[in-house]
Amino acid sequence: MRYLPLTTDDRRQMLHAVGAESIDDLFVDVPEAARLSGPIEGLPMHASEMAVERHMSALARRNLVAGEVPFFLGAGAYRHHVPASVDHLIQRGEYLTAYTPYQPEIAQGTLQMLFEFQTQVARLFGCDVANASMYDGSTACWEAISMAGRVTRRKRAVLSSGLHPHYVSVARTMAKFTGDTLDTAAPELNAMTDGERLLAAINGETSCVVVQYPDILGRIADLSAVAARAHEHGALLIAVVTEPVALGAIKSPGEMGADIVVGEGQSLGVGLQFGGPYVGLFACKDKYVRQMPGRLCGETVDAEGKRGFVLTLSTREQHIRREKATSNICTNSGLCALAFSIHVTLLGEAGLRTLASINHDGAVRAAERLGKVPGVRVVNDSFFNEFVVELPVEARPVVRTLADRGILAGVSLGRLYPGEESLANGLLVAVTETTTADDIDALAEALEEVLA
Template identity: 80%
Template structure:
């Protein structure tokens, strides 16, 4: 039986108060193409629980799972091996059921885990401090732009053309409500990054420059000159890392003087999971810590001199007055942060560096093999575990045809940048420790046949 406590008159009264003519008016910010105009097609309108389970299972069997064949998808979500012990430990009752430390003094285990997580993230990103996690990489990116506005009292953010377009989309959505001006662009299908263009665009109105490292095409740039240019104009440099395993091999953005470093932590401890839940990483220089969104766990001593943990800074609107809050983010990705922390602990610094080198070695071998295929050109001169190919034909239909053959060949730039003809032939390929030589050979053979 459906539980509908509100009557039609109740709804009419509520709509009248907020000035809306109908419930549909509450969804005008959702693009029309994304709105349903009726029941979801393909699902039974009424059936028993058993029948629904069977129907959903049949639909699920149509999916091609990451482990079902050669897998080369990336662009911000990566397939890595997660040790079974990670899933085992996060399902312990004291962790699985813990939500958020509203009474921190009795949540010492949760606070200690978050303290350890912050330490790991700060060392990984090369920052002085890190918070207790955020929703995901894209929202962390926006929070960094908002933080830069608070620090600099300026409202123009320059976004690198190499920043993931989904991150750009999230930032544009949020900027509608803050009035921030976002300067964006589209990447060129070439080996060069847009660092020089970013430096030239910085002016006295710029709050921050946002750059991805490695960028959406897998290219790697030295961020130190960009950081210096930002600081010369009293702007901040925000670095975005969508593949944290890369920092086991590359110099961290913090070491190159980035002011704020954010990222997506999914690669470490968290499976692909159809796009979420993921875990956002956020670190910054210590002098900006009071403008950092989310919350910060700290270490202290209790009345008996014993080590203890507390919520040191909680500048979110659930803890302080809304007008004083740095963000309206209302929780952190606690369980995913725990998975990240356990995986990082199992790896250790040496293990992370070894994992990074395995990734890079496998990617370099794959790039060399794929570049031998007629009609395939490697555009990168530098990359970690992800690189971009220029095909002699449009990439999107080729990706579809290879998926039908059981090979997830990568992400076509035509999908990420619809309508951009200059990128239509681009294919972003990711290779991790889960990719075998047989997978690469299968992809090379399939591309050769498709491009013949």
């Protein structure tokens, strides 16, 4: 039996208090096309458990399994090999059942794990301090923009054209409610990043400049000049890292002057999982720590002088007055953060550098092989494990054709940037340690056939 504690009159009073005529008024921000007006067409009103299992299994068989076919998808979610020990350890009861430390000091194991996670993220990003995880990379990006606004007391953010369009979309959604202005642009299909545009756009009204590193087209730029210009005008530099494995091979954003570094931690320890749950990473310079959202675990000593861990600088709306809060995060991605931390620990610094080298070497081989396909042009002159090729035809139909042949060829830029005709022929290709030489040959040979 459903538990319905509210009477019709209760609901009427609640709707009146918020100025709504009906419950439907609460969903006006959801596009009408995405709202259900009745039962889902094609689904029976009821079915037996066995019938549902059989039907769902049949639907699942229509998917191409990432580990069973040549796989070149990336664009912010990457297929890496996750050691079996990661899953074994996070399945332990004391971790799997842990939700969030509302009475934190009695959960010393959870706090120590989060403290280690923070240390790893801070070192990886080249920052002074990191928090105990965010929801995912896109929301971490927005939280950084919001934090920069609090620090600078400004409302104008300049976003690089190389920032993932889904991250831009999340920022736009949130900015509608905060009054922030976002200076955005679509990328151009060439090897150059938009550093000159960013330098020209920074002024005395700018709260922050947001750059992705490597960017959505896989390009790698030196962030030092943008950081210097931002600081000249009292603005902050926010760097977004969607592929943290890259930091085993390239200089960290913090070393180049980034004030806040955020990103997606899915690459390490967390599977693709159809898009989530993932784990957002967030780090910054020490002087901004009091404006940092989320949880922060600190190390201390107890009354007997023994090492211990605590939650510190709690700034959520549950701890202080809502209007003073720097975060509305009511939980964290604790289990995914643990998976990330275990994977990083198993790798160690030397292992991460080796993994990054393997990724880059594979991507170089793939770029060289695809560049020999008639009509295909490799756009990048710098990349880590992801790059763009320009096809002589629109990429989306090619991707679908190759998927029918059992090859997941990459992400078409037309899918990421619908309506941008100048990007329609672009194909974003990602290569990791899971990509074999045979996979690369299969993709190249299939492209040659399809484009002939």
